[in-house]
Amino acid sequence: MEINELTAAEERVWRAFPRGRAVDFREGSDDDPAAGGDWGPERTVRAEVLRALLLDGPRQEGEIASLDLAGARITGRLDLQYATIDHPLRLRNCHFDEAPRCYAARLRELNLSESVLPGFTGHAMHVDGVVRLTRTRCRGVLRLGGARIGGSLYLESAEVTAPAAGVPVLQLNQVDVGDDLRAPGLRTHGQTRLNGATVAGSVNLNEARLSHPEGAALDAETFAVQGDMLLRHAEVRGWMGLRGARVGGRLDLSYTLLSHPGSSALRAASATIGELWLRRSLPLEGALNLRRAQLEVLFVEPGSVPEEVLLGDLTYTSLIPHEPAERRLPMLERERDGYVPHAYEQLTAAYRRVGDDHAARLVQLAKQRRHRRTLPWYGRVWGLVQDVTVGYGFRPLRAAGWLLSLLAVGSVTYALHHPQPLKAGEAPPFDPVFYTLDLLLPVISFGQDSAFAPHGGYQLLAHVLVLTGWILATTVIAGVTRTVSRS
Template identity: 30%
Template structure:
């Protein structure tokens, strides 16, 4: 040890000798740094360094320990165990200034680092831990510069509760067995982040609930979780960076990020998630994501929950498949960007009630389930643009009280059955559609089974803004026609009369045609009237009457508000009196109808 020599292969060294050398090292040779090195030796007996203050570095390679080394509350400068076999390692409360390397070792028991302080890296690369109990590593409340466990294999659980570290690197690692999970709530991880990629496997969940991370979380090509449980628990985490779980990552359980705050992107592209727990496939309820949610071409079982989430950058689920009651629930969500579901498949429903989208809701080629219920619920939603061109939903579609700036739809995407669409108080400012006015009216009839006036007024305003005044009048006429059918019999007759005569004021040509027909018929009838040998009706006063003119007489009867002096000059009898009464009544009805319809037509809806 003084000259740098080491214990050689096949030697057996008692633990108390190692202890003596470390606690009372001989003075080093000139120009040498003191250190303890051992290679290929067996350490027999107890090696108890608890509460010891060891100033020399320790390096042991390919050594075998008969008993568990005891390093509780010891203080060391640096320790390296490479390729060693140990029954376990007890280092509770230990403090190391530099690295603690357990590279390619085999621990047949627990690695206890509770409350330890490691200034450098905890190196567990390619180390195998097979504990006799359920715990493989317990580093609760430890303070570690970094955890490097690439290629390691543990047949037990990890406890990292409230641990502080610069980063966690688990690429190619495997945590298997009956008690395989990582329990690390309230952990603090620096900008090194949390990496579990390139074939990483964990037979249970990874729990980082309420942890703070200064770097990303990456699960690329990883497999973790247990059926019916949560695979990754990130409830309430504070993540500065991205959460990346693609491509090829498989989660046998739920991803739970409820209440998390994520400054980057949540990327689940091409991820596979099966057998979720009660939380569904992915839960981001009340989560804040600054960089958007990207989940293209993923295959998930169960619902995705974005209830009350705040997402900047949009949500992209193009080509994603949600099976086994796979709904997308975004009730009350606020999304700065698009919600893109083009070519996605949901076996359940899409629920965006009360969601606020500052971008577009894009549904081109999407497919929804819920044939016996609601396929799409968007009550109270607001969006810049609604692209409604999915495969025709089998269930009900609800857009009551929703508001969009642009409605871009196609007729083949809307349910055809009455009662399958609700549109009450649905507002939009412009239309981009392949639907004619006739088809749009049929759409409104399907969406308003109780003849609500709001959807008709909304469509009218939209058509008028586009300069389609004639089409707007047709819509309002249909609204009044449907409204009349819901009232009493007298109102129905009054509405029918207005419809037939002047089209509720939106077809004035009918009024002109009606007047001309009555005027022509009356003129022909009265042109054959005679009073004795003289043509025409008999005058009331023989010496005070204008010249007989059947046309002027009929015109005076039809226009009740202005007298031309003919209707009061002649005395009709018999059938002439009946025809005159018909013309007078028709005139009054026509004037009243025209006045009512004109007032309605000139009053904005």
Template identity: 50%
Template sequence: MEIEELTDPERRIGEAFPRGGTVDLTGADDRTVRARVLRSLLLRAPSEDGEIPALRLRGARVTGSLDLHSAVVSCPVSLTDCSFDEPVVFYGAECRGLSLRGCRMPELWATTVRVGGALRLSDCRVTRQVRLGGARVEGALFLERAVLGAGPDAEGRGPAQAGARARALGLDHATIGEDLRAAHLTCYGQARLDGLTVTGHIGFDDARFLHPAGTALQAETVTVGTDLHAMRVRAEGRVDLRGATVPGQLNLAYAQLSNPGGVALRASSCTAGELWLREARRIEGTVNLRRARCDLLHVSPEVWPASVRLDGLTYTTLAPTLPAARRLETLTRDADGYVPFAYEQLTAAYRHIGDDAAARSVQLAKQRRHRTTLPLYARLWGHLQDATVGYGFRPMRAAGWLAGLLLVGTLAYGLHPPRPLKADEAPGFNALAYALDLLLPIIDFGQEKAYAPQGGYQWLAYLLIVAGWVLATTFVAGVNRTVSRY
């Protein structure tokens, strides 16, 4: 392009480019720059001896399509607070560094782009989609305060229609060499991060993912080098973290997750050092943590929704430390029904902190829940075990029942001694020993064999014998269970 064809702003850009100078058109009468002029400069990259060429432009209005499809851009590109009337294309391009901070554009198409330094999209406003699938960014990716996708009032459409819009951010299978910094990011539509690899940390603090008609944040098999922080995040639609790997904190403290009638949080098969839902709002929609693993799970019972899926969820420590009764109610909400593993895991968490009483309470609750799945005869036997020894986790109950029956037998036969079978051979009658003979099947004081009660006292003897067998059996089973587990 000949120099005479350039407008005054374009001429200033052409003169500053070889030296890497900045051209600021903010507030200028003529802010218009043709995209083909910028493209020509980036592809030719004119330079001066001893200078580093760069495109540094602020406040311009770029007309036409800035199309750098598969181009090799050898100089840094910094376009700040510029507006584009057509999509910006860096598909398959290679850049030393790329900054579009504060720019407004219909769309950024940069699939498989290679950026040797940082990629800066902070404060951008993109009305359709940012496509970065398969991108390779050696530095950090900045999306702080960016607004992506058509907002609820775009083109006269309301919030419900806006929720049904397509993807706002495509970052699937991308690789970022440092951090993904996206605090205060807003996505109207789906943010897709499947297969994303970030060497450093991901920061979504105060971000908003708004896609009520579907999945707001699709981040399956994400791999993070350190932490994933999404404190105070707001998500309308499903948050999908299935198979994510976060060695440090997966921090959703103070989050607002809402997907009524569907899955609000899916983190099945996720692995995290710590999973935080501290002081988050009550989740609207199902939470699926099946087969997830973490060392610390920080969540209060009030955060769990009406429906959960916790089968296979493994954790070492559960915070905050609360009585077992506060935690047990959540297990009754499992959409899969009775899940034995969930009770075993909660038991292990209480045992880990040395609270054996709470662990026994969880095991008792497990047996009671299991009882509801059994046939009638088994439920009746279960009720008897529960009332007598608390399924072995309250063995002292049996001792109380035995003591009461022993007192009844001693008083009854002390006031009305049974007749001896052989008067000349029978030992002296002892009401206490006789009652013990009836109640305890393995004890023999010689009283039961020597005396025979009559009438109603004979039926009382039968009752004491049967009760003794039942109580002794359940007591021994309970003690064995307690000793084997604790």
């Protein structure tokens, strides 16, 4: 391309390129690139001119060439697919008439901050440095799937929307980021996809607003981040998927609203997470799915637990903050799959690790009561007997109370109404206390019950004492065996 073929605005850019100087067409701080379609030729640059500069532009000895342009209207399509660009590419506060195309391009640096684009295609793009899309407004699909970014990816306060239904508007699937993914204040209207992406640093989505109520707002299946993933003070309308994801540090959802009524709002099945924080969050509008997830720390406040959870095979080392068992047990009662023994065992283990044996016993008692509801009627009856008498072995003093009460009733009754001896002259002296003990304790004999025989209603009382004694003995043995096996 010859310089005499250029407009005045394009010639200015052309001459600045070899010296690496910035060209700024902005007329003030309130210059809005959204209105760039009305900008005149004095700040309009053809995309083919920029492409010619980047591929084979003039050089000046001793200078580092770069394309640094701000406040321009760029007409035509900037097509750099498969190109290798050795210069920084900075097109800030610009208005693009057509979506740039950088498919499989090799770039040093890409900066489209505060620009307005109808879309962007950067599949398999390789950028040695950083990609800056800070406050960029993309009115179509932003495609970065499979991109390799050596530095950080910046999407602070960016806004991405697309009119096409069913197409992810922000495509970061399989992207490889060598440092951080910084996107605080990100706004998306449609699905954001992070499937298979890897981030060597941390992910910051604080105060983001991700909206796709009819489906996935953030789909990050098998996503891997070595540091933290922060999503504080955010709003996610649509489900958030982290199935099989790996978060080395903290997944922080504090003060965040997750909303997908009628289905799971957070899907983190089979995820491996250092710490999961649901702190000061509104209760999820939808279910919490942590099936088969592995967590070091689960920070969840009882008030943040939704009406429905899926906790099958969830494992965690620590549960914070420390709360009484009575405040934690309702979470297990909300299990969609019904009775899940493993969930009770995990909660018991968490209490035992911090030395709260009382809470651990309460959880085990709740587990037995929940299990009882799954049994046939005769199993429920026997379970109820164990619960009332000895609390399934976790309330052993109840048995002593029952025995003392029955001993008092029998002793007083038979003290007032002595039973008749079976063989007159051979029976030992009658003792109402030891006679009652003979009836109550099936494995001990004081020689009283075999020597005396009550009649009428007193004989019925004797049968009740014998039956009750056997039930108490059986439940005590079963409870003690269960307690010992859990110790």
